[in-house]
Structures are given as C-alpha cells and as structure tokens.
Amino acid sequence: MDPVRNPFAPGAGTPPPELAGRDELLAAAQVAIERVRLGRPAKSLLMVGLRGVGKTVLLDRMRATAEAAGIETLRLEAPERRSLPALLAPELRVTLLRLSRGDQARDLAQRGLRALAGFARALKVKYADIEVGIDLEPEAGLADNGDLEQDLPVLLQAVGAAARGAGTAVVLFIDELQYVPEEQLAALITALHRCAQRQLPITLVGAGLPQLRGQTGRAKSYAERLFEFPEVGPLDATAATRAIAKPIRDQGARIDPGAVRRIVAETHGHPYFLQEWGKHAWDSAEDSPITESDVELASATAVAALDSSFFRVRLDRLTPLERRYLRAMAALGPGPHRSGDIATCMSRTVTSLAPTRNQLIAKGMVWSPAHGDTAFTVPLFDAFMRRTMPGEDWRD
Numbered sequence: 001m002d003p004v005r006n007p008f009a010p011g012a013g014t015p016p017p018e019l020a021g022r023d024e025l026l027a028a029a030q031v032a033i034e035r036v037r038l039g040r041p042a043k044s045l046l047m048v049g050l051r052g053v054g055k056t057v058l059l060d061r062m063r064a065t066a067e068a069a070g071i072e073t074l075r076l077e078a079p080e081r082r083s084l085p086a087l088l089a090p091e092l093r094v095t096l097l098r099l100s101r102g103d104q105a106r107d108l109a110q111r112g113l114r115a116l117a118g119f120a121r122a123l124k125v126k127y128a129d130i131e132v133g134i135d136l137e138p139e140a141g142l143a144d145n146g147d148l149e150q151d152l153p154v155l156l157q158a159v160g161a162a163a164r165g166a167g168t169a170v171v172l173f174i175d176e177l178q179y180v181p182e183e184q185l186a187a188l189i190t191a192l193h194r195c196a197q198r199q200l201p202i203t204l205v206g207a208g209l210p211q212l213r214g215q216t217g218r219a220k221s222y223a224e225r226l227f228e229f230p231e232v233g234p235l236d237a238t239a240a241t242r243a244i245a246k247p248i249r250d251q252g253a254r255i256d257p258g259a260v261r262r263i264v265a266e267t268h269g270h271p272y273f274l275q276e277w278g279k280h281a282w283d284s285a286e287d288s289p290i291t292e293s294d295v296e297l298a299s300a301t302a303v304a305a306l307d308s309s310f311f312r313v314r315l316d317r318l319t320p321l322e323r324r325y326l327r328a329m330a331a332l333g334p335g336p337h338r339s340g341d342i343a344t345c346m347s348r349t350v351t352s353l354a355p356t357r358n359q360l361i362a363k364g365m366v367w368s369p370a371h372g373d374t375a376f377t378v379p380l381f382d383a384f385m386r387r388t389m390p391g392e393d394w395r396d
C-alpha cells in the first residue's frame, strides 16, 4: 500500500497516530497539575518503564495539555553527562522572564531572577557547565550559598511564589531522570518537598527507567510519600489492537482481525514494536485489507529494522566486556537473572564483574528489579543479543 500514507511512527519520542491505552494516566496527570495550581496537595508523577514503552510521548502530551490550560511548563531531558543545575538554570530563566511580563507577578518574578543569578554564580564553582543569561543582579543571601541542597529549594520557592502571583502553576517535565546523579536528585526532591509544604504551585512530572524508583528512595527516604510512580508498560490486547487498527481505518483502509492478533502476539503489545510492525505490515501489503500473510512477511523486515536501529544504537555504546555480560544474560533467557548465574556463565566471579554490571546500570542497559537480580531495560533484547553475537566465543 502507498508508503506515503503509512500512518505508523516508530521512533524515539515520535507521537503515535493513536496514543492507545493511556487515558487514565493522562487524566491523573491533569488532575495532579490542576490541584497544584489551586495550592492543593498532589503527588508529583514519576513515570517508570522500560525502553520504548512511550514515556517520552506521554510526557510531551501531558505538557501540551498543561500549556493549553495556561500552565507554565519547562521541559528537560537529563543526559548522562550534564549537571541538573546546568540544565535547569536556562529553562527557569525563560519561565521567570515569561512570568515577569504580567503585572501581577512582576516583582515576584524579578525576585526569582535575582535568586537565579545568585544560584548560577555561586554554583558555577562546583558545576562548571552552568551557562545562563543574567538579567538582574543577585541579592546577597538569596540562593547563593554554593550548595545545591540549600540553594535549589530557595530558587524553586521563588519560582513557585511568582507562579502563584501570576495565578498559574509551573510544571517541570523531566525525561530520563535516572541519569541525574543521586546528590542532585536529592536536592531536587528537597526543593519540591519544601514547595509542597508551602503549598506553592510548582511540581514535577518525570519519566525514567525502572531503577528511578529505587534511586529516589535512596536519595530521600520520604520520596515514596512525595511521588507517585505509575508504571508504563506494554499495552493490553484491547489497547494494542486499537493502536494498530485505528490508524489504518483512519486512512480509509482495513486490516483482518487475524492479522491484528498476529501483530499483538509478536510485539507483546510493546508500543515501539507495535509501530514498527504496523509500519512494515502496511508496506508489505499490496492492497487493503492487510492479511495475516502480509504480517508474516512484515515480521522479518520489522525485526531487521529493530536490529539496525532500536537495538543497535544501544549496543554501540558499550565496551567489549559489557557486551559479553549482556550476551551471557541472553544465553540464560529473557530474565531477570541472578548475578551468580551470569558470572558462572562467563567463568568469572560476581565480584570481578560488579563494576561491569554497575556500568551497564549507569548506561541504562540493565536494572535490578530485586537485590542480586539483573534484567534488561530493553524488551526482547535477549533474542537480539543471541542474533547479533551467535556462536560461543564470547564465553572466553
């Protein structure tokens, strides 16, 4: 069928043609944000899930809804190497400048800009990567101790006060939160806690890999009470069916029920894989309706597409030993696996492999669902590892 009209959208953060099965989560975010605007207690949302389940897409959709309702938003993605204060400072500046435009909150927003100036200057010593325009001179003693754990709460409270003055709320949307180092995460949690205690209209909607939950708990023991951790997972059969069938229908074409069932089964309802299979099923079919044998053809090309993109990019960032570790996990099956079993598989000791495992966690490749267990963060990665490293030479 005409590839130009192919509705499916495999990609990182690419909005799907049909955002299926997430209505409850979207509604919960909207309620939390509206409550914060009114100064009512609401937990911050931290969405956790494996790679490719649709966390980024959800974050962006929630943000668009909030903006349409007149909420001030800022959006960041924590990369592996930049500091949180460096990412936050320029975004907070834009937010404060916007808040300073209206008459109601001008003074409060300007105070926020002074706090930001002090914050950036004092923390520059520790976080050399902070680069932010200075609009107003700092005020001595305002967010300028040079200690993130003290200064970030003061700065966010100033932002929250300005938001309240303007009759709105500020929502921080932060993606890939698991990459924020623990002491910076701790400062962010303290800051949000302080703002919540003062009923200031500022909150966080975050997303990250499943290890985020443990990281926040370690950073601050009260984090469990401050945050809600909705799990973003594969779609159930009804939602997965809709994610495939509706976009095809919207193009005036059809797909056989058996073909849809086949796609749902092969993808396990995983959102990224659904997009990939949908795309290839459309392209494989000569005519509408798309049949089960079209899907059979599509499966081979869909797997090849995943191998060369979704799976591949992750492997390219690893050292040979890290790859061998993942290959050993794959030899044991989908997982999770015990560290001892993985080590045995490689004829090594658990202790000698601990740094490798830690690196793989830091790179977001694996996580630990329970003490001593290791699991892939990318669904179906075990099968990919066996395809890409066939043979047995990884063992020695």
Ligand SMILES: Nc1ncnc2c1ncn2[C@@H]1O[C@H](COP(=O)(O)OP(=O)(O)OP(=O)(O)O)[C@@H](O)[C@H]1O
Residues within 6 Å of the ligand: 009, 010, 011, 012, 013, 014, 015, 016, 017, 018, 019, 020, 021, 022, 049, 050, 051, 052, 053, 054, 055, 056, 057, 058, 243, 271, 272, 273, 274, 275
């Ligand atoms: N509810 C959904 N229904 C159908 N497709 C979806 C849904 N959510 C996301 N997708 C599709 O899944 C793919 C992955 O989405 P996204 O990049 O948001 O995932 P992610 O969880 O942020 O992944 P990563 O952890 O790798 O950043 C995209 O192609 C997107 O269009």
Ligand SMILES: [Mg+2]
Residues within 6 Å of the ligand: 013, 055, 056, 057, 175
């Ligand atoms: Mg993402």
